[in-house]
Amino acid sequence: MGLFAFGWRKSLIVVLAGDTGTMKRHNRSLATRPGIIFILSAPSGAGKTTLYNGLRQVYPDIELSVSCTTRAPRRGELAGRDYRFITRRKFAILKCRGRFAEWAKVHDYDYGTLKMPLDRAIKAGRDILLDIDVQGAREIKRNYPDAVAVFVVPPSLAELKRRLSGRGTDDPKIIQRRLANARGEMRQIIHYDYYVVNRQIDQAVGVLAGIVEAERARISRVRRWRMETLRQRTRSKKL
Numbered sequence: 001m002g003l004f005a006f007g008w009r010k011s012l013i014v015v016l017a018g019d020t021g022t023m024k025r026h027n028r029s030l031a032t033r034p035g036i037i038f039i040l041s042a043p044s045g046a047g048k049t050t051l052y053n054g055l056r057q058v059y060p061d062i063e064l065s066v067s068c069t070t071r072a073p074r075r076g077e078l079a080g081r082d083y084r085f086i087t088r089r090k091f092a093i094l095k096c097r098g099r100f101a102e103w104a105k106v107h108d109y110d111y112g113t114l115k116m117p118l119d120r121a122i123k124a125g126r127d128i129l130l131d132i133d134v135q136g137a138r139e140i141k142r143n144y145p146d147a148v149a150v151f152v153v154p155p156s157l158a159e160l161k162r163r164l165s166g167r168g169t170d171d172p173k174i175i176q177r178r179l180a181n182a183r184g185e186m187r188q189i190i191h192y193d194y195y196v197v198n199r200q201i202d203q204a205v206g207v208l209a210g211i212v213e214a215e216r217a218r219i220s221r222v223r224r225w226r227m228e229t230l231r232q233r234t235r236s237k238k239l
């Protein structure tokens with residue numbers, strides 16, 4: 001997986017780097033806008049983490065939201081990078097104090113997105129990526145209507161089962177439970193703005209990158225035009 005991943009990421013970066021760089025330069029100099037919340041949801045095993053990492057390679061400037069959870073860390077997970085692993089008590093306190101932009105119970109554990117990092121990113125014009133479930137996505141869309149919600153679809157339920165079993169991090173009971181939840185989650189797709197079928201990873205990251213570019217270029221998001229930059233460009237074109 002390592003070598004394969006390196007291969008596709010590298011080629012994808014080469015393909016997208018030119019456009020992305022130019023877009024970023026243009027967006028920065030021509031207009032200012034608030035940061036965009038990008039939500040990525042998927043049944044577990046749909047390959048969301050790989051997609052998420054792929055998108056990060058193309059857009060290292062997109063911030064990652066680190067959720068709070070009451071579940072224990074899995075092998076290889078790092079506190080503060082993958083999740084803030086907190087106790088049920090701490091979670092309840094944060095909830096009471098209204099510190100979550102959204103929270104949900106997923107597979108028996110509590111998960112929540114802290115409000116403060118989200119609001120800071122939006123205000124500073126930094127885009128932020130949220131890896132959250134369908135309940136959380138609906139709540140974020142309610143509280144932040146300009147958020148962009150993307151649903152990652154596995155090619156089939158059979159493939160989803162194969163991926164979940166191959167991961168080797170969960171016992172069969174948990175896998176069965178997650179498969180049952182996946183069916184319910186798929187029905188929530190109608191509440192999302194976009195869907196991406198994760199059949200082939202580089203193609204799926206490409207679709208996701210297209211969504212990011214389109215949303216960044218939305219005129220309705222512009223807070224202020226930098227007319228001077230526009231004039232300079234027009235002048236240099238004439239020369």
Ligand code: 5GP
Pocket residue numbers: 041042043044067068071102103104106111112113131132133134135136137
């Ligand atoms: P996992 O435990 O496998 O990392 O995540 C289980 C599910 O919880 C995934 O669908 C993931 O997207 C979701 N999740 C992770 N963080 C949050 C969060 O902050 N809020 C909500 N609502 N769901 C989350």
